[in-house]
Amino acid sequence: MNIIVTGGAGFIGANFVYYEIAKHPEDRIIVIDKLTYAGNLQTLAPLEGKVNYRFIRADICDKDAIEDIFAQEKPDIVVNFAAESHVDRSIENPQVFLETNIIGTSILMDACRRHEVSRFHQVSTDEVYGDLPLDRPDLFFTENTPLHTSSPYSSSKASADLLTLAYHRTYGLPVTISRCSNNYGYYQFPEKLIPLMIINALHDKPLPVYGEGINVRDWLYVEDHCKAIDLIMRNAEPGEVYNVGGHNEMRNIDIVKLILKYLDKPESLITYVTDRKGHDLRYAIDPAKIHEDLGWLPETTFDKGIQKTIKWYLENQSWWEPIISGEYRDYYEKMYGNR
Ligand code: NAD
Numbered sequence: 001m002n003i004i005v006t007g008g009a010g011f012i013g014a015n016f017v018y019y020e021i022a023k024h025p026e027d028r029i030i031v032i033d034k035l036t037y038a039g040n041l042q043t044l045a046p047l048e049g050k051v052n053y054r055f056i057r058a059d060i061c062d063k064d065a066i067e068d069i070f071a072q073e074k075p076d077i078v079v080n081f082a083a084e085s086h087v088d089r090s091i092e093n094p095q096v097f098l099e100t101n102i103i104g105t106s107i108l109m110d111a112c113r114r115h116e117v118s119r120f121h122q123v124s125t126d127e128v129y130g131d132l133p134l135d136r137p138d139l140f141f142t143e144n145t146p147l148h149t150s151s152p153y154s155s156s157k158a159s160a161d162l163l164t165l166a167y168h169r170t171y172g173l174p175v176t177i178s179r180c181s182n183n184y185g186y187y188q189f190p191e192k193l194i195p196l197m198i199i200n201a202l203h204d205k206p207l208p209v210y211g212e213g214i215n216v217r218d219w220l221y222v223e224d225h226c227k228a229i230d231l232i233m234r235n236a237e238p239g240e241v242y243n244v245g246g247h248n249e250m251r252n253i254d255i256v257k258l259i260l261k262y263l264d265k266p267e268s269l270i271t272y273v274t275d276r277k278g279h280d281l282r283y284a285i286d287p288a289k290i291h292e293d294l295g296w297l298p299e300t301t302f303d304k305g306i307q308k309t310i311k312w313y314l315e316n317q318s319w320w321e322p323i324i325s326g327e328y329r330d331y332y333e334k335m336y337g338n339r
């Protein structure tokens, strides 16, 4: 099979490309990525020259380029990871989120219709459900929880989900959607909580915790997410939506303290800063449907996953050093300088 993976030079997309190439070496992976600030070709460099892999730099909003690629590559499956993915950036500048996350998704699905692709898989997020209260640990997001978004990022992802389901109902496009909780692991861009805290701690820099640090996220090791997407895109019925999460809810402050403990750094590095606007309180996934329908279960515990992740950032400074010494420095100054 020919599988187009958009956003494959980003965090989860790249992990997915490695997962697929190892699990299904008979398939051919074609990565389409615009290489925005979040895309990093160095991540995929070891795959260059392999017969079952091709990288194409293109924008999913560029209709003509997408049409040419589909005509050449004749994909059986298209998996869409390409997105603007950071909530804080969406608060600063929503426009590009609407373009890539909504328009880009529709351009890909139009190409899927023209070329009769047998599966379009949309990689979505639990953030489309908005948040849950902190004092109701009995509540979880199911696939039937109403969409109720808080940030421009989550609103753009929810719009794409609605559009994806509309293409299924209106045109019969064979789509599936996965809505996963927060991921962590190798190759995550340092603007996100876990790599940001690891790298700041390594430099003995302040660790900026928003508000009181009591917001809760449901963390999943990235490889478990990749395994879920692989199962869904190959086995699920068209039109189905699956939540993906491993019942691993943690408060931000507890994650930060754990990272400090593993790096043997003092808690005095923790600095409480002004809260994020519209900050979602708690995310928590009910993964019963994917377990019952497809037999998916997470394999990596948080304790094991976080230790592997910390070790990877310690051993792969050459991956993140060029990032933090480039334009990311200006971003960091703008977002955290006077917070
Ligand atoms: P990321 O920001 O690390 O990577 C995004 C990739 O998309 C980058 O390589 C970037 O260059 C590329 N891209 C951006 N705009 C593009 C465009 N117009 N055309 C082509 N390529 C473009 O993001 P990520 O964390 O890997 O997330 C991947 C997907 O998973 C996103 O759709 C995100 O909404 C979803 N998701 C992420 C998480 C998480 O915790 N990170 C959780 C659930 C769902």
Ligand code: TYD
Pocket (backbone or CB within 6 Å): 086, 087, 088, 182, 191, 192, 193, 194, 196, 208, 209, 210, 211, 213, 215, 216, 217, 252, 276
């Ligand atoms: P993030 O990694 O941006 O993921 P998301 O907002 O999509 O869940 O943030 C995870 C949590 O960590 C979120 O509650 C915001 C918080 N956070 C901080 O406290 N400090 C930071 O510097 C960042 C980036 C996030």
